[in-house]
Amino acid sequence: MIEAREVLKKYFGYEEFRSGQESIIEHILNGEDVLGIMPTGAGKSICYQIPAVMLSGITIVVSPLISLMKDQVDGLKEFGIPATFVNSTLSSAEYEQTIENIVHDVYKIIYVAPERLEQEAFLNVLNVIDVSMFTIDEAHCVSQWGHDFRPSYRLIADVIKKLKKRPIVSSFTATATQIVKNDIIKLLDLHSPFVLTTGFDRQNLKFKVENSTKKLEYIQNYLKGHSNSGIIYCFTRKNVDCLHQKLSGMGYSVSKYHGGMNEKERAESQEDFTYDRTQIMVATNAFGMGIDKSNIRFVIHYNMPKDLESYYQEAGRAGRDGEEAECILLFSRADIVDNQFLIENASGENHANEYEKLSDMIDYCNTDKCLRKYILEYFGERPEFDNCGNCSNCLSTIEISDITEESQKILSCIKRMKGNFGASLVTDVLKGANTERIRKLHFDGLSTYGIMKNYTKETIKDFISYLEAEGYLQTVGNEYPIVALTENANDVLFHGKQVLVKKKFEKMDEKEKTPHRLGTQEEIEVDGALFEVLRVLRLKIARENNIPPFIVFADTTLKQMAAFCPKTREEMLKISGVGEVKFEKYGEDFMRAIKEYSEEKCSY
Numbered sequence: 001m002i003e004a005r006e007v008l009k010k011y012f013g014y015e016e017f018r019s020g021q022e023s024i025i026e027h028i029l030n031g032e033d034v035l036g037i038m039p040t041g042a043g044k045s046i047c048y049q050i051p052a053v054m055l056s057g058i059t060i061v062v063s064p065l066i067s068l069m070k071d072q073v074d075g076l077k078e079f080g081i082p083a084t085f086v087n088s089t090l091s092s093a094e095y096e097q098t099i100e101n102i103v104h105d106v107y108k109i110i111y112v113a114p115e116r117l118e119q120e121a122f123l124n125v126l127n128v129i130d131v132s133m134f135t136i137d138e139a140h141c142v143s144q145w146g147h148d149f150r151p152s153y154r155l156i157a158d159v160i161k162k163l164k165k166r167p168i169v170s171s172f173t174a175t176a177t178q179i180v181k182n183d184i185i186k187l188l189d190l191h192s193p194f195v196l197t198t199g200f201d202r203q204n205l206k207f208k209v210e211n212s213t214k215k216l217e218y219i220q221n222y223l224k225g226h227s228n229s230g231i232i233y234c235f236t237r238k239n240v241d242c243l244h245q246k247l248s249g250m251g252y253s254v255s256k257y258h259g260g261m262n263e264k265e266r267a268e269s270q271e272d273f274t275y276d277r278t279q280i281m282v283a284t285n286a287f288g289m290g291i292d293k294s295n296i297r298f299v300i301h302y303n304m305p306k307d308l309e310s311y312y313q314e315a316g317r318a319g320r321d322g323e324e325a326e327c328i329l330l331f332s333r334a335d336i337v338d339n340q341f342l343i344e345n346a347s348g349e350n351h352a353n354e355y356e357k358l359s360d361m362i363d364y365c366n367t368d369k370c371l372r373k374y375i376l377e378y379f380g381e382r383p384e385f386d387n388c389g390n391c392s393n394c395l396s397t398i399e400i401s402d403i404t405e406e407s408q409k410i411l412s413c414i415k416r417m418k419g420n421f422g423a424s425l426v427t428d429v430l431k432g433a434n435t436e437r438i439r440k441l442h443f444d445g446l447s448t449y450g451i452m453k454n455y456t457k458e459t460i461k462d463f464i465s466y467l468e469a470e471g472y473l474q475t476v477g478n479e480y481p482i483v484a485l486t487e488n489a490n491d492v493l494f495h496g497k498q499v500l501v502k503k504k505f506e507k508m509d510e511k512e513k514t515p516h517r518l519g520t521q522e523e524i525e526v527d528g529a530l531f532e533v534l535r536v537l538r539l540k541i542a543r544e545n546n547i548p549p550f551i552v553f554a555d556t557t558l559k560q561m562a563a564f565c566p567k568t569r570e571e572m573l574k575i576s577g578v579g580e581v582k583f584e585k586y587g588e589d590f591m592r593a594i595k596e597y598s599e600e601k602c603s604y
């Protein structure tokens with residue numbers, strides 16, 4: 001295991017193994033089959049990549065996602081690990097060359113699409129090389145009970161059986177109910193495997209539910225404070241087109257993705273987002289499978305998805321690098337109707353199961369308990385905490401304020417104005433505005449004139465909206481909307497009924513309220529301006545080399561550089577994510593940028 005640590009440091013530039021990685025690697029190196037069940041972002045890849053480097057022969061990785069293979073292989077090459085992929089995107093000349101290299105032992109790791117295992121010619125190749133390990137990524141694809149069954153996965157066990165020497169078989173997935181887990185072990189024919197399940201909790205993700213009918217406004221405000229990468233999921237293609245158009249119109253850098261676009265458009269759009277050429281991706285749930293961008297800082301659901309499985313998977317695309325990220329669900333009652341409509345119009349007769357899942361999803365949006373705990377319990381875990389301290393419910397306090405007196409003033413003012421005017425004029429009268437219109441109508445003589453002069457107009461308008469939402473007022477008339485009292489208003493005016501507002505407030509001291517976090521990620525003080533300088537440099541290098549920026553260095557790595565300002569090779573190699581090969585490639589460039597920045601700063 002000492003050697004495994006050295007590999008971790010030398011190639012990947014990481015100091016410590018994450019939870020679960022070490023024991024999986026240890027069992028593989030012992031020659032055992034393994035099944036690793038770990039949530040997205042936990043770091044499954046390293047669990048097979050490190051043994052692959054250490055084992056004497058070649059590791060074959062079966063992965064269902066062709067679009068991911070290139071990035072994964074590019075990433076490994078960046079770390080200095082010889083790797084390649086074999087899939088349908090290769091031209092026949094490239095294919096020939098790749099096979100030639102494979103039989104000459106050029107690579108340590110070879111990614112293949114499962115369909116490739118159907119081809120006799122490829123199987124013959126496997127039998128002339130020394131295969132030390134067979135790794136099955138997204139192993140749940142072998143099971144019909146998983147959410148993306150791939151028939152070709154059923155061939156894997158046979159292919160392994162036909163090899164002249166049985167390799168170690170390691171398999172990984174993020175989703176596994178008991179039934180899927182048993183299927184994986186049986187159908188991949190794992191031999192008394194070591195099974196490791198780390199919890200499903202993603203501590204770096206902050207979960208939020210916002211009850212909102214003004215979603216666009218929410219997004220606009222949110223984006224003002226967030227210039228990092230994020231995804232906004234919408235329910236329909238039409239929603240996507242519409243939101244995309246609005247955000248582009250406001251000048252945001254935004255891509256879109258849905259099933260109605262052709263393959264080329266989708267590929268371009270995905271690439272723009274992956275390579276940080278655009279900041280925001282607006283998409284339907286068609287977007288996601290096969291995206292491996294680790295620095296997504298927020299995932300906003302513009303509409304409530306149909307169940308928590310979908311939600312957790314989509315939201316889970318945020319923060320794969322382990323840095324803090326936000327998952328926000330914008331919920332309105334219309335979302336329920338849309339989902340019900342979808343269920344009703346789906347094929348099949350018995351929709352009870354779908355309705356039950358939808359109902360759990362709605363409960364998630366309405367609960368005032370810890371959101372994280374709700375999710376984990378839904379997936380069958382028994383968390384030991386009641387408050388995670390990192391979700392909108394744990395971070396907010398419910399404040400109840402009594403606005404009976406204000407309500408009486410407003411309602412009686414409207415009554416005195418004979419209920420024939422809009423909210424603006426009512427507000428002006430309560431505020432005591434001295435306008436010609438008010439004088440003409442003699443409202444300055446009413447006893448309620450100026451009775452709320454100590455409140456801002458916005459606050460008075462908020463009260464009016466609230467009274468309408470609670471059914472004490474109603475807006476009538478289309479062209480000139482006026483606010484009128486409803487019968488319920490009498491209860492407040494004459495029968496002593498209290499008006500109480502329940503409001504959620506975000507607590508200010510967020511950071512201190514994180515009781516169940518284990519402090520894996522130390523808070524470091526990052527020089528924001530330097531971080532930006534390094535980000536620009538990273539983008540430049542990525543463009544020159546035609547690889548996604550996060551493959552050059554992760555955000556985490558840049559942040560550490562911006563905090564510790566490494567100036568020598570030794571200091572640089574201490575930064576998490578800087579291995580020897582990457583140092584050779586980019587170390588000097590980044591040290592120079594840091595040096596220039598520091599000198600400039602000191603000369604003031």
Ligand code: ADP
Nearest residue numbers: 014016017018040041042043044045294320321
């Ligand atoms: P998964 O496949 O489980 O979703 P990945 O293998 O893509 O996750 O890993 C997620 C991120 O975490 C990657 O950027 C990876 O480099 C990083 N990572 C993995 N292991 C470690 C570690 N021990 N220390 C620091 N970062 C790590």
Ligand code: ZN
Nearest residue numbers: 370388391394
């Ligand atoms: Zn919580």
